[in-house]
Amino acid sequence: MASKPTILAVDDDPVVSQAIVRDLRKRYGGEYRLVSATSGGEALALLDELILRDRSVALVVSDQMMPQMTGIEMLAEVREKSPESKLLLLTAYADTDVAIRAINDIALDYYMFKPWDPPEEQLYPVVDGLLDDWVDAHPPxxxxxxxxxxxxxxxxxxxxxxxxxxxxxxxxxxxxxxxxxxxxxxxxxxxxxxxxxxxxxxxxxxxxxxxxxxxxxLGLRTRAEQTLYDLCIVGAGPAGLAAAVYAASEGLSTVVVERDAPGGQAAQSASIENYLGFPKGLSGADLTHRAVAQAARFGAETVLASGVTGFETRGPVRAVLLEGGDSIEARAVLVATGVSYRRLDAPGVEELGMRGVYYGASANEALQCEGEDVYIVGAANSAGQAVLNFARHARRVVMLVRGSELEAGMSQYLVDRIRSTPNVEVRLNTEVGAVSGEGHLERLTLVDRASGDEEEVRASWLFVFIGATPRTDWVGDVARDAKGFLLTGQEMMASPSGEQWPLPRPPFALETSVPGVFAAGDVRQDSMKRVASAVGEGAMSVYLVHRYLATI
CATH class of the missing domain: 3.40.30.10 (Glutaredoxin)
Known part of the structure; x- marks a missing residue:
């Protein structure tokens, strides 16, 4: 039988050490083995023994102020010995700055202040989240x-x-x-x-x-369960998931339709470090996983692997048409389909397909590039996050940037991190002129945009993070701009399509040219292209849906 994973608690005060073990055992003793130590040295010796016995260590909880070795110093060694263990620091308010630095220096997962009473409110919610993340990464x-x-x-x-x-x-x-x-x-x-x-x-x-x-x-839902919903959300990116949480929690019968998988482009991000409330950052996959669970908790349905082909107006009802002939009827529709990366326009790309040339990248794809060279095209935040993730595994990561500087389209914290990573090479004023290979990618032709010089390099991996193409080919006569982004609210009224608005009232802020059809997130014209703004628009759309439903 497999042994239980271990939770290790460390505090130099025996009374405090016993208290933390007592509280942790009360909640987690059924699924985890609890052990304790009263010094950093003793904890590291215990860790060595556990590693030798091939025992998993899910969580290490440590006090900061200990003699001979501080909690952060000890946890830094834990991170080296057991990199996948979750690290929780217990500290005093005065040591907040030290704890925050540890998030960057040793990838500390969380810090909290002592005392933790009552544990049901202070300790358990934090530990629940850390252990859930660890379990997700270590399935049986x-x-x-x-x-x-x-x-x-x-x-x-x-x-x-x-x-x-x-x-x-x-x-x-x-x-x-x-x-x-x-x-x-x-x-x-x-x-x-x-x-x-x-x-x-x-x-x-x-x-x-x-x-x-x-x-x-796999038992994933591929069909809707009801005949009519209050709100049908097309797209399960940050905007769509936020709308699902708010709509379902406010009593609207809600269904989310997703062609591929929840999360959209954000789900592929290895680390979102500027999202409010997560000082250590979180992966796009983690954010998506939490959001999907939250929406389900409030009763929102999610229909997966279902492409949307169009929609129809059926009196007061809007019908979303699906591949295979099915449809979902709802009193209101939210379009939150986001954008996809633009295809690379270079000779050889279409012939190779996805045999070495990929668009976007999930966090776990970096493992497949262990010890190899990786080329990444793009200079926005999504490209920067991918560069840092691949750099953890690849021998070398080469970032190909058309412009003359990184700062033009990337957050400064990512620019600084990329420039300080030794196995990352940034090539400015450079684009891919051609790709080639026998059956899969083997060579890239790189073009210097300033001089026109060409260079051929060997490469097996090319990941593309350029441009933004909205997924709106299915919306029919709904007003769009020249690039396909949906027009909403006053922007729509200011366009020629505004003359076709059928109602005496003005459209709501996120309402499209079809009453009752709203848009949120990257699919809208002039959206911010940030996760936080997409979440905000998704939440705002539910308020507007309520207002719309009150008029019909």
Whole structure:
């Protein structure tokens, strides 16, 4: 039987040490093994013993002010020995600055002030969040989906991306590198023509399944349960998820329709460090996971792997049309489909497809580039976050920037971090002139935009983070600007489409040219393209939906 993961509590005051262990055992003793130490040295010795015995350490809780070795000094060594353990510092208010520095210096996960009474209000909510994050990253092996395929297979890449972005634990087995993959293929009585092969625990093997079939096999919801909703939200990015939380919590029957996976572009961010309330930052996947759970808690439905093809006005009802002929009817619709990265316009790109050239990147894709060179195109925050994430694993990361400076489109904190990372090279005034390779990416032609000089480099990985193309091809006659972004409120009325507004009242702030159809987030014209602003617009849209529903 697998042993329980460990929680290690450290405090030089035996009374305090006993108290923290008592409170932690009361809440977590059923699922975790609680051990304690009264000094940093003793704690590190215990940690060494646990590591030698292959025992997982989920959380280390330490006091800051201890003799010989402070809590931060001890936790810094814990981070080196057990990098995936969650670290919680207990400190006095006077040591706040030290704790904040530790967030950057040793990736401290959280700090809180002593005393922690009552633990139900002060301690447990913090520890719950840390342990939930640790459990998400360490699923039992028996619950893992296994994906068998080839490294350069487009369909394999799509399936892995779908699983990762839907927070489904999986293990990738490359048929060319892993003997286990070849054995499993034989046991499943499949051939290479069936790849990628998805092995679902307690389910049938799936040969190159569609995302909809895969979602159904995993028990994810792919159909709406009700015949009519108050609000249908198209798109489960930050704006859509925020709207779902507020709408469902305020009693509106709510459904969210998502083509790919919740989170949108934000879900692919390895670290969002300027989001209010998270001084250490959080990953886009973590933010998405929390938001999805929060929306579900209030009763919002999420329908996955369902592409939207159009919508119709059916009297007072708006119908969102889905692939396959299904539709969802609602009294109001919110378009929160966000944007996708613009395709790279260079010879060879379309021929290679997703065999070395990718658009965006989830945080876990960096692991596949261990020890290799990675090229990233783009200079906005999303590109900067990806550069730093890949730099943790790749031998070298080369950032290709069309402009003459990074600061033009990137937050300063990311610029500073990139310039201080030794294995990151920034090439300004540079663009991709062509890509080539036999069956997958092998070479890039780089063009100096100032001189016109060309250079050919060897490369297997190219990740593109450029431009923003709105997903509005399905909205029909709803007013858009020349680039496809939706016009809302006064901006819509100021356009030629405003002459077609059918009601005597003016449109609400986020309302499109069709009454009862709203837009929020990056899909709107002149939106801020920041997670916080998308969340704000999603919340604001629910207030406007209430006002609209009161008029019909």
């Amino acid at each position: 092996e028996t619950s893992e989906v296994r994906v068998l395929g080839h490294r350069w297979s487009e369909r394999s890449y799509e399936i892995k991306t779908f699983l990762a972005r839907n927070h489904v634990p999986y293990r990738w087995l490359d048929l060319e590198r892993d003997e286990e993959a070849r054995l499993l293929l034989d046991l499943a009585k499949r051939t290479a023509d069936d790849l990628p092969l998805v092995l679902v625990p307690d389910g049938d093997s799936l040969a190159s399944p569609s995302t909809r079939d895969l979602a159904a096999a």
